[in-house]
Amino acid sequence: MYRLRFLIGSSIFAFAAAPSIAQAGAATAPASSAFTVSGSVAIASDYRLRGVSQSDKEMAVQGGLTIAHDSGVYVGTWASNLSGWGTFGGANMELDLIGGYKHKLGDGGALDVGLTWYMYPGGADETDYAEPYVKLSGTAGPATLLAGVAYAPRQQALGRWYFTGADAAAGVYNRPGDKEDNLYLWGDGALAIAGTPLTAKAHIGYSRGNKGLGPNATSAAPTGTYWDWSLGADATWRNLTLNVSYVDTDITRREAAYLQPSFSKGQDGVGSIANGAVVASLTASF
Numbered sequence: 001m002y003r004l005r006f007l008i009g010s011s012i013f014a015f016a017a018a019p020s021i022a023q024a025g026a027a028t029a030p031a032s033s034a035f036t037v038s039g040s041v042a043i044a045s046d047y048r049l050r051g052v053s054q055s056d057k058e059m060a061v062q063g064g065l066t067i068a069h070d071s072g073v074y075v076g077t078w079a080s081n082l083s084g085w086g087t088f089g090g091a092n093m094e095l096d097l098i099g100g101y102k103h104k105l106g107d108g109g110a111l112d113v114g115l116t117w118y119m120y121p122g123g124a125d126e127t128d129y130a131e132p133y134v135k136l137s138g139t140a141g142p143a144t145l146l147a148g149v150a151y152a153p154r155q156q157a158l159g160r161w162y163f164t165g166a167d168a169a170a171g172v173y174n175r176p177g178d179k180e181d182n183l184y185l186w187g188d189g190a191l192a193i194a195g196t197p198l199t200a201k202a203h204i205g206y207s208r209g210n211k212g213l214g215p216n217a218t219s220a221a222p223t224g225t226y227w228d229w230s231l232g233a234d235a236t237w238r239n240l241t242l243n244v245s246y247v248d249t250d251i252t253r254r255e256a257a258y259l260q261p262s263f264s265k266g267q268d269g270v271g272s273i274a275n276g277a278v279v280a281s282l283t284a285s286f
Contacts, residue, residue, distance in 0.1 A: 039065040044281035047080050050184065050205055050220075051228025051249035053273040054094070056084030057265045068102075074114075075099045082120075085262055085273055088216050090122015100133075108139035116150075118157075126215040129157035131182070142192040149186075154179040158220055160212030164258045165269075168217035175212075182209035182220045190234075199234040201245065217262050222274065223255045230279075241283045248276035 040063065046053050047060035054060075066076035076098040083092065100114020112135040119128050131152040138145055152158060159178035162168040186205035193200060204227065211224030232245025251274040261269035 034070045036068045036070075037065070038068070038286070039063070040283050040285045042281050042283040044279065046277060046279045047082070047086070048230075048247050048277075048279055049086070050207055051226075051230075051247055051251075051274055052085065052222060053265075053277075054080070054082050054084075054086030056086070057273060057277070058083055066098075072102045072104075073100075074102060084265065084267055085218055088120035088123035088127045088218070090120060093121055095119045095121055105138070110137050111135075112137070124215060126156040129155045129220075131184075142194065144188075144190040146188040147186075148184075148188075150184040152182040152220070154181045157214055158182045158209060159214055160210040161215045162213035162217060165213065165217070165260045165262045168213050169261060176215075180210040182207070184208075197236045199236070201232050201234060201243075202230070204229045213259070213262070219259075222259055222263060223251050226251050226255075226274075228274075239285045241285065243281045243283070245279055246276065247279050249274045251275075 042062045044060045044062065046057050047055040047062070060080050060082075062078070062080040064076060064078035066074055068074035078096045078098065080094050081092060082088065082094055086094070088094075097117040097119065098114060100112060102110055102112045104110055113133070115130055115132045117128070117130050129152055131150050133148060133150040135146055135148040137147075156177060156179050158180045159175070160180060161173055161176055161178055163174045167174055184205060184207050186203065189202045191200045192198075206225070206227055207221040208225045209221030210219065211221070213219050226249055228247070228249045230245045230247040232243055235242045251272065253272055253275075256263050256272050256274065261267050263273055264271050265273060
């Protein structure tokens with residue numbers, strides 16, 4: 001959702017459940033597999049991570065795959081193209097490796113504990129970082145609520161290597177090798193509208209980290225602390241989901257001024273990549 005992955009929405013596209021894979025068993029009847037494989041591919045008008053564009057306000061192609069065991073243990077991966085502020089060199093790609101454990105709590109509730117490893121293939125090693133998370137979710141009739149916390153301990157990717165965007169543009173390190181931590185809190189809500197294929201969705205998140213720039217002139221919490229939110233809806237038909245959401249943050253142009261020229265479309269120093277926008281995506285799940 002949230003730099004825990006918040007797709008548009010939050011963070012922002014979840015993997016849909018898929019049928020269990022058949023496994024060879026006894027001669028009389030096939031046994032059901034203990035593993036479930038699910039995934040998705042999506043195209044989005046913008047890749048917003050915690051309210052900030054990672055694709056320079058341009059389209060993004062994304063996909064993910066998850067393998068879950070009946071015990072609750074799961075592993076997965078998710079990827080997206082990057083541009084502008086989100087670029088870390090190399091393949092200009094974000095590749096997340098995910099692992100965790102999901103435990104059912106009563107009817108419709110779940111506790112999910114895991115870790116996301118953010119990788120940027122071909123980019124500098126210092127830009128990769130790990131972020132553990134805990135999510136608690138529950139359902140009541142057509143409503144689903146989720147609360148989450150992601151805390152990334154001190155790492156170079158989250159450090160304040162540059163004090164300002166001007167320092168980064170000039171290639172002048174202020175504190176090379178600096179390590180900082182990052183905290184993200186968020187909540188998601190979804191409400192299925194009876195008799196329709198629509199689900200209303202809402203998200204709010206809070207970031208707290210260093211307000212400088214990391215080793216590749218970016219930051220998981222661009223202005224140190226800020227809020228992000230989104231309001232939208234899903235329209236589902238078979239395995240296809242169309243999402244349209246309004247995404248915004250409370251980062252003002254004045255607050256983000258020290259991040260320029262990086263924090264703008266085309267890195268031209270004009271405007272912001274964290275201002276309000278309508279973002280659309282189409283996801284196919286399997």
